Amino acid sequence: MARKQATRQSFNILIVGQSGRLQYEAILFAASLRQYSPGFQGRLFVAVPQPGPLWDTDPSIRSKEVLGILEALGAEILPFKNKVFGKPYPNGNKIEALMSMPEREPFVFFDTDTLITGELSDVPFDFKRPGASLRREGTWPKPTLYGPGYHGIWQSLYQRFGLDFESSLDLSQPDEYWRRYLYFNAGYFFGACPRAFGKRFLVYAQSILTTPPIELVGQTLDPWLDQVALPLVIHSFGGGRDALPDGYLDGTVSCHYRHLPLLYARESDHVVDVLETITAPNRIKKVLKSYDPIKRMIFQGRGHKVRAMFDQDNLPRREQAIRNRIKSNGFWMR
Template sequence: MPAFNILAVAQSGRLTYEAVLLAASLRAMAPRFAGKLYLAEPQPGALWKGDPRVPNGPARDLLQELGAVFLPFESRVFGQDYPQGNKIEALAALPDEPFLFLDTDTLICGPLDQVAFDFNRPSASLRVEGTWPQPELYGPGYTGLWKTLYDRFNLDFVSSLDLTQPDEYWRRYLYFNAGWFFHASPQAFGARLLEYAQSLRDNPPDELVCQELYPWLDQITLPLVVHAFGGGRPGPELSGLDGDITCHWRTLPLLYARESDRVVQVLEQVTAPNRIKKVLREHDAFKRMIWQGKGAEVRAMFDRTALPRREWVMRNAIKRAGLWLR
């Protein structure tokens, strides 16, 4: 397997501290990783109200000490109004080598070299709920909505379907969480992702008139691009992602609520060194969840063998307990 790079997006605020945890866990848990960790950093400009960059100071210094390489890029299409678009526009700034994109709220729990990536067959995360589309009573169903998008970009719709799933059930259709995805060429993949996303944003098909495109635009376009490059759903060779090797934890309360004992152990092990702890304690959620015991309180609220099927049930329970922190 060729060496590959990791791309994540870092900005001022919460994403800075998430990036510190990502970089620290990569260094600690995947010491044989041979590529570079690039932190794409949007630059100030007309599409940002303030300066989105990671400010100079202890967190930025620690990220560089941990081996992260800051990668500046210009926001020409999305910016402040749709920050999820950063992951789309940042791809053009990467060296044109195989890449794995990770959201900053990802914890590395094991050796990435054990994942059998085929960078010529892109894939993405299936740790996702059926958030889009939401068919209307008198409008097109899942088949009609998704087929419209495949037709828009001259893609074969039928070959994208999981025929083991029932018709009009959301899992029958190719739909990913954009928390991780990979391909051999960030330039080609990023250009196609930007083309599709901009097309749907600026000129959505009539069939989508009742569908919300935000904040789902990246997740709507991602399966189309993966399919366009000959990829699809992840196979068993990628089971370490969203498994024993990576954890897309989303928020610390959700991590403590639903993730395995191993993930919690890695989180607390990686954040224990003083140089890591000193920086992460500056963010309230990290301080209160990890070092003031609030994470343990959340963990005691849930039985990991019988978790609610829908994430919003956990979120609401945690909020009612006054323990929802981001």
């Protein structure tokens, strides 16, 4: 059955770019957006952290060549100051950057290591009901031998912020199984107002980090803090795991590849074609070649050597097993 075309909406996109790997991934994201989503009419913001006391080096994008390509691809550089996180927890950039976005304009945040592989404007977002990526593993929490379990840990967090815990549960999943509890990958999320979303995200994350409930003793928050706070934020705004139909994001329209070796190992032929199509133009290739992992994986053919190591229709169940095989063959790069 043909999928009914969604009513196209206006919204903005936010990714984070900074010196090093992320600035080159920002080029890949922007190029894929322009090539594969010509119907997108919103603004693409590349949020760039600025030097300050929370960084021991300058995290901003200083390459004129990178900035020139991003501008040519229609991206808008959005400088922001870190007031809370910075180098000790760079994942917090996605939280703090939200508050520099245009207020009361719907937004979608993507991790920079994402490719747009289809028409983003056809995704049926309901921005009044926020959601996030369900392409995740049960990475947090890790209940200890003497408890509490998943139920007690998550319940303590909902109680901390006055949220209804029971309505967040997926009762089709068994008690004390991680999928029963609302949990997302923070690779993408969306909402109605980035500043309202970001403000609440920051309050929740700071509270969990500085005064965690007693039930979190023995739990690691680095690097999981954003993914611990995110479901609470989404639930507080009336969203949930069913906010977006399956098959669009992390499906036909976007791919959160994480690292290029993982892309070549496990993603579809279409995703590989997207990557190699957007990097073919000489003006883009010239800039990307200055980053060694991209040069070797894409332009020197290492990626296809990785791809040949795996049957994409019969992959190991856990990502770590894929990583380990790549590393043991000397092909891991990030």
